[in-house]
Amino acid sequence: xxxxxxxxxxxxxxxxxxxxxxxxxxxxxxxxxxxxxxxxxxxxxxxxxxxxxxxxxxxxxxxxxxxxxxxxxxxxxxxxxxxxxxxxxxxxxxxxxxxxxxxxxxxxxxxxxxxxxxxxxxxxxxxxxxxxxxxxxxxxxxxxxxxxxxxxxxxxxxxxxxxxxxxxxxxxxxxxxxxxxxxxxxxxxxxxxxxxx
Numbered sequence: 001x002x003x004x005x006x007x008x009x010x011x012x013x014x015x016x017x018x019x020x021x022x023x024x025x026x027x028x029x030x031x032x033x034x035x036x037x038x039x040x041x042x043x044x045x046x047x048x049x050x051x052x053x054x055x056x057x058x059x060x061x062x063x064x065x066x067x068x069x070x071x072x073x074x075x076x077x078x079x080x081x082x083x084x085x086x087x088x089x090x091x092x093x094x095x096x097x098x099x100x101x102x103x104x105x106x107x108x109x110x111x112x113x114x115x116x117x118x119x120x121x122x123x124x125x126x127x128x129x130x131x132x133x134x135x136x137x138x139x140x141x142x143x144x145x146x147x148x149x150x151x152x153x154x155x156x157x158x159x160x161x162x163x164x165x166x167x168x169x170x171x172x173x174x175x176x177x178x179x180x181x182x183x184x185x186x187x188x189x190x191x192x193x194x195x196x197x
Contacts (some may be wrong), residue, residue: 002028002118007045010107016020016147016188016189016191017043017044017109017147018061019179019191020044020147020193021044021047022106023096023191023193024047024048024051024143024145024147024155026049027048028051028104028105028143029069029104030051030052030053030056031052031053031054031056032051032052032056032103032104032105033049033056033057033058033059033098033102033103033104034051034054034056034057034058034059034103034104034105034106034107034110035048035058035059035060035061035094035098035103035105035106035107035134035137036048036058036059036060036061036064036107037061037088037094037106037107037108037134038060038061038062038091038107038108038109038110039061039064039067039068039071040061040062040067040070040071040109041067041070041071041074041093042060042067042072042073042074042075043074043168044060044107044109045058045060045068045071045074045075045084046071046074046075046078046080048060048084048105048107048123049075049078049080049083049084049183050078050080050126051054051081051105052083052084053183055084055134056082057083057084057085058085059084059085059087059094059097059098060085060086060087061082061087061089061090061091061093061094062086062088063088063089063090065088068086068088069112071084071086072086074152085097087142090123090126090127090130091130091134092126092127092130092131092133093128094137095136096108096131098137099137100137101136101137101138101139101140102137102139103134103137103138103139103142104138104139104143105141105142105143105145106134106137106138106142106143106144106145106146107144107145107146107187108127108130108131108134108145108146108147109146109147110127110146110147110148110158113134123158124157124158124161124162127158127161127162128161128162129144130166130180131144131162131166132165132169135145135169135174135194135196138196139196140196140197141195141196141197142191142195142196143193143194143195143196144194144196145191145193146162146191146192146193146194147190147191147192148162148163148189148190148192149187149190151191156187159190161162162192163190163192166178166192166194169194172197173196173197174195174196174197175194175195175197176192176193176197177192177193177194178190178192178195179191179192179193
């Protein structure tokens with residue numbers, strides 16, 4: 001690997017979404033049932049569809065029709081559209097679509113749709129409710145990945161509320177790993193992984 005390609009690989013590896021994808025792929029079973037709780041432009045959904053392969057399935061949620069259209073296009077381009085059900089609904093309603101202890105992986109990417117309206121963003125109340133439902137939906141041995149953003153348009157309220165809830169999860173039932181970009185300024189995202197025992 002030389003020049004720009006090497007620099008591109010290093011930059012990609014430092015991105016929070018790349019980090020989360022690599023952890024998920026290293027831990028999750030292939031061909032399982034996965035949930036993308038915050039669809040956005042569909043990149044987490046695409047990764048989960050590839051992990052699902054032909055025998056698994058994916059549910060993906062967003063409250064914006066634009067997100068569904070972008071995700072539909074992305075999955076179609078990569079020939080995995082049949083593996084996902086795209087749902088125009090808030091992630092705080094995921095228990096209406098998935099049963100208790102049914103999912104292998106649940107992904108969250110909090111904040112707003114990249115390139116979209118910054119006024120339409122996840123909120124502490126709905127996000128915490130979605131996390132609580134997600135923990136019930138996760139199988140034993142399943143994992144949850146959360147990219148938590150703060151500062152800028154979204155402030156710190158959601159980050160503080162989410163991390164406060166996670167800190168109180170019983171350690172005999174869950175392992176919670178909170179990571180940080182230790183030397184990066186300007187409120188970098190916080191990748192979090194929860195493993196259900």
